[in-house]
Structures are given as C-alpha cells and as structure tokens.
Amino acid sequence: MRASLLAIGGLSTALAALLVGCSGSVQLPRxxxxxxxxxxxxxxTPRQLLRLELEGKLPAPIPRKTLRYQLKHVAxxxxxxxxxxAAASVALWASDTNYSYLxxxxxxxxxxxMSIDAAANGCNYPIALKVDxxxxxxxxxxxxxxxxxxxxxxxxxxxxxxxxxxPGCPNAVSxxxxxxxxxxxxxxxxxxxxxxxxxxxxxQICNPSCLSSESxxxxxxxxxxxxxxxxxISLGANCAPVCGVGYVDADxxxxxxxxxxxxxxxxxxxxxxxxxxxxxxxPTFTIVEPIGTYQFFGGVYVSNGGKTLxxxxxxxxxxxxxxxxxxxxGMPFNVLGPTYTNAFGLGDPVSGGxxxxxxxxxxxxxxxxxxxxxxxxxxxxxVGNPNFYSGxxxxxxxxxxx
Numbered sequence: 001m002r003a004s005l006l007a008i009g010g011l012s013t014a015l016a017a018l019l020v021g022c023s024g025s026v027q028l029p030r031x032x033x034x035x036x037x038x039x040x041x042x043x044x045t046p047r048q049l050l051r052l053e054l055e056g057k058l059p060a061p062i063p064r065k066t067l068r069y070q071l072k073h074v075a076x077x078x079x080x081x082x083x084x085x086a087a088a089s090v091a092l093w094a095s096d097t098n099y100s101y102l103x104x105x106x107x108x109x110x111x112x113x114m115s116i117d118a119a120a121n122g123c124n125y126p127i128a129l130k131v132d133x134x135x136x137x138x139x140x141x142x143x144x145x146x147x148x149x150x151x152x153x154x155x156x157x158x159x160x161x162x163x164x165x166x167p168g169c170p171n172a173v174s175x176x177x178x179x180x181x182x183x184x185x186x187x188x189x190x191x192x193x194x195x196x197x198x199x200x201x202x203x204q205i206c207n208p209s210c211l212s213s214e215s216x217x218x219x220x221x222x223x224x225x226x227x228x229x230x231x232x233i234s235l236g237a238n239c240a241p242v243c244g245v246g247y248v249d250a251d252x253x254x255x256x257x258x259x260x261x262x263x264x265x266x267x268x269x270x271x272x273x274x275x276x277x278x279x280x281x282x283p284t285f286t287i288v289e290p291i292g293t294y295q296f297f298g299g300v301y302v303s304n305g306g307k308t309l310x311x312x313x314x315x316x317x318x319x320x321x322x323x324x325x326x327x328x329x330g331m332p333f334n335v336l337g338p339t340y341t342n343a344f345g346l347g348d349p350v351s352g353g354x355x356x357x358x359x360x361x362x363x364x365x366x367x368x369x370x371x372x373x374x375x376x377x378x379x380x381x382x383v384g385n386p387n388f389y390s391g392x393x394x395x396x397x398x399x400x401x402x
Contacts, residue, residue, distance in 0.1 A: 039180045039202055043147050046074045046098040046390075049125065059199050059244045059261075061127050061142070061184045061393060063296045063314055066348045066366045073368070073390040074098050081387060085113035087157035093137050094364055095126040095394040096387065102126060102139060102155070103387055109362070109370060112387045116159045119145075123153050123164075128185035128247055128299055128351040129364075129394035133402050136162065139394075140185040140197065150183035152196045157398065163226045165194050167201065167219045170232035175207040181219075184393075185247040185299075185351065189254040192224040193280055197258060199244040203232075213237050216245045218256065220279065233276065233283045239263055241287065242274070246297035247351055251324050252306020254279065257288075259297035259311060264290065271297040273311060275326070288328050299351025299394070303358055303401055310336075312363065314348050317341070319361070319373075339363065339371040340382035347371075347382070348391075355397040364392030 040058070050071040053060035060067055078099050090104035090113060100123060104114030118126050122145030130138045137155040144151040144166055152165040167183075169176035181201035188194055196219050204212045215237045219230035235242040239262055246259035256276040263269055273289035295315020302309055302324070309322040311332075318337035322330060341347035349371045352363030363371040368391045369382040 039182065039200065040143070040147050044124075044143075046078075046125075047071065047076070049142075050074060050098070059182070061199075061246070062348060062350060062366045062391075066314075066391070069346065069367060070098060070390045075389070079387075079389065081112075081115040081117070083112060083115040084159075087114075087135075087159070089113045090157065090398055092362055092370075093129050093131065093394075093396045093398060094362075094370060094388070094392050095129050095139065096389055096391075097125050097127055097142075097364075097366075097393040098390050100124050100126060101387075102129070102137065102159075103385075104159070105370075105385070109372060109383050110385065112385060114159055115387070116155060118153070121153065121161045121164075122146075123151055126153075127393040129396040130186070130188070130249075130353060131396040131398045131400040131402060132188055133399075135398050137396065137398070138186050138188065140183060142182050142184060148180050150181045150196060150198065152186040152194060163224070165196055165221050165226045165230070167196055167198060167230060169203075169229075170219060171229045173205070173232070175205050176203060177206045177210065178202075178204040178212075183245070185258075187248045187250040187256060188224075189250040189280075190252070191254065191280075193220055193222055193254075194224055194226075195220045195248065195250065195256060195279065196230075197245045197248040199246065216242045216260070218245070218248070218276070218279070222280070231280075233279060235260075235274075235285060241291075243269075246271070247300045247312075249300045249302045249309075251302045251309070253277075257300050257302065257309055257311075259294065259300055261297060262291050264292060268292065271295070271313075273300075286328065288326055288330070290329065298349065299353075299363065301351075301353045303354050310354075310361075312349055312351060314350060314366075317347055317349055319349075319363075336361070336373060336375065336378055337380060339365070339373065339380045340369070342367070342382065350393040352395040353397060354401045356399045356401055358401050360397070362395040362397060364395040366391040366393060368392065370395055 100119035123141035125142035248258035270292035298312030320332035
C-alpha cells in the first residue's frame with residue numbers, strides 16, 4: 001500500500017512529483033464515483049453549487065444525503081440579515097454556509113445577536129470556524145468573491161474584517177502562471193503561521209510549454225502576514241494517495257492534523273486521518289488512520305493544550321478523541337456522541353470546537369441546527385434558530401480553549 005508515508009522534502013520536490021507524467025489537465029475522481037472534479041468558471045448560487053456537488057462535479061464538504069436535504073430546502077432568494085450587537089454579547093459563532101453569513105449567538109445559544117455578511121467581504125460559503133486566544137474569528141471559505149480561490153478570513157470579535165489569506169501561485173515557483181482552489185478550513189500555529197486547507201487546487205506551470213494539474217494540499221503564510229507569497233505543501237496528484245483535504249487543526253508542536261478522502265490499495269474510496277510534521281520547515285506526510293476509518297470526513301479540533309485530537313465523523317455522528325502524539329492506526333481513548341437527530345432521523349455534525357473550560361462542544365449541523373454536547377455526561381441536544389436556514393457547517397465558542 002503506497003499510503004503509509006509520503007515525504008515532501010521541499011516545494012520543488014513536491015511540484016516535480018505533482019507534474020510527473022502529466023499531460024494536460026489531471027482530473028480527480030470524487031465521492032467514490034468516476035465523476036471528475038473541476039473548478040467553477042464563475043459565480044455560483046447556493047442552488048447551483050449544491051447541484052454540482054450532488055452530481056459529483058465538485059467535491060463536497062458534506063455527504064450526499066445532506067446535499068439532497070439542503071438542495072430541497074434552500075431558497076431562491078438570499079435572506080437579508082443586519083444585526084450589529086456588541087462583541088461582548090457573542091458567546092458562539094456559527095457559519096450559515098449556503099447564505100454566506102457568520103452568526104453570533106448569545107450565551108444561551110438561542111438568539112442571534114450579531115451577523116457578518118461574509119459574502120460582502122469576499123467570502124462565499126464559509127464552512128469551518130475557529131476562535132483564537134485573542135478571540136479573533138477565523139473562517140475557512142469555500143470560494144472568494146471572484147470564485148477563483150478559496151480564502152481564509154480573520155475577523156475581530158466585533159465582526160470587523162482584519163485580514164484575508166488568498167491562495168495563489170506559491171513561493172519560489174516563478175513558472176507558475178495560474179492557480180485556483182477550493183477549501184473548507186484553516187489552522188493557526190503558535191508562531192502565528194496561517195494554513196489554508198486546499199481540498200482541491202489547480203496549478204499551471206509554463207516552462208516553456210504549459211502543463212496544468214490538479215491536486216490537494218495546503219498553502220501557508222508565515223507569521224500571519226497575508227501579503228506574503230504563500231508556500232505550497234502538495235499531497236500528490238491524481239488521488240495518490242490523497243484525493244481531497246477535508247478539515248484541519250494544528251497541535252502544540254505546530255504539526256497539522258487533517259481528515260482527507262482517497263482510495264486504498266483495494267481501490268475503495270473512503271476517508272482517513274493524516275499528519276504533516278514540521279510543515280514550515282521540512283513537511284512530511286503520514287497517513288495515521290487509514291482510508292475507511294471514517295464514514296465521511298468531518299471537523300478536526302485540537303484541545304487540552306495541544307495534547308488531545310478530536311475528529312468528527314459526519315457519517316456516524318461521533319467524535320473520536322485521541323491522545324497526542326498518535327501513532328499510525330492508534331485507537332481513540334474515547335468516543336463522544338452520537339450527536340442529536342430530529343424526529344425524521346436527520347442530523348449531520350460537520351465541524352466545531354470546545355468552550356474555554358472544555359466542558360462543552362458545539363458543532364455546526366448541516367441539517368440546520370447546532371449540536372451542543374456536555375462532554376462529562378456525553379449528552380447531546382440540538383439548538384435551532386430561524387436564522388440557521390438550510391444548514392450550518394461550523395461553530396466556535398468565544399472565548400474558546402485556544
């Protein structure tokens with residue numbers, strides 16, 4: 001099985017591996033079928049995006065059954081929200097993905113007291129959220145305003161946009177002529193380096209002829225500098241072994257942990273867990289939990305001062321907890337959940353995180369509510385709100401435990 005270890009010794013090596021054997025554009029199969037992924041050529045309405053994801057023409061952050069549910073419930077007109085509460089009144093942020101709003105909830109998590117129109121700031125379809133130790137909100141956006149790249153945005157607690165990190169032609173690749181991407185999540189290490197998870201990216205290299213290829217990986221910016229040219233970490237081309245990066249977080253040592261999709265040695269499509277050690281100096285990728293471990297990739301969250309890894313499985317509606325460091329094929333020491341389902345059996349926890357005291361966990365549920373769990377009792381319930389509309393993909397307490 002070629003999935004045990006892929007060393008990425010540097011950017012030039014990664015790009016060389018990416019382009020070996022490429023002729024024209026490499027297109028990756030998605031969602032376990034022979035459908036091909038391609039990046040959009042223009043703006044997409046929520047209905048258009050959901051249809052492309054449901055048809056397998058674009059990778060999706062949620063399972064097919066949930067895509068069908070959201071497509072059935074998404075409205076033709078985008079709602080108008082303009083709530084401007086005080087930063088101190090927000091206890092939890094949630095991402096209303098299909099309508100591109102970030103929603104600040106009160107301490108009871110039942111009332112929306114602040115809204116951020118992410119689309120107006122160039123963030124279309126925000127998914128995973130995180131809140132750092134300064135209570136800044138980080139949103140992983142599937143597309144930017146031009147629908148050419150994914151984007152990571154940083155907001156102050158009062159909802160003001162502070163910075164945005166847009167993937168592009170990477171550092172030290174002078175022959176790169178174009179770059180486009182989509183992604184769902186971001187991570188921040190202790191040194192302030194910012195990482196964007198790229199579920200799919202397309203890069204064109206011209207020297208002298210032009211070759212285009214598609215792959216999955218990360219781009220990162222040193223010291224939280226959004227104007228710096230990002231550095232690329234490639235995870236190989238043509239699903240070898242990674243088809244798409246899902247969700248990510250950084251541990252106390254600055255290593256990246258992420259869920260991903262891919263094919264195993266039996267050519268079976270599934271979802272696993274990966275680690276990249278030393279991502280800013282000598283990135284090395286290891287598959288830690290093999291493809292097939294999870295029914296569908298979900299949020300990744302590091303807690304307990306960087307010592308505990310929490311991985312959400314959208315299929316089983318559970319959260320596997322692992323001690324760090326984690327060896328390949330290591331077992332979780334605890335499993336939280338399953339999370340809430342309604343009377344119709346609906347429920348799909350996507351991504352979320354812990355409160356400051358690590359007593360509770362909140363997860364954005366794609367079925368249009370927040371999953372709130374008491375970690376000591378492992379009791380879960382759903383919290384709805386008229387502003388959640390067709391579904392949530394992310395949640396983050398403020399302050400969090402970061």
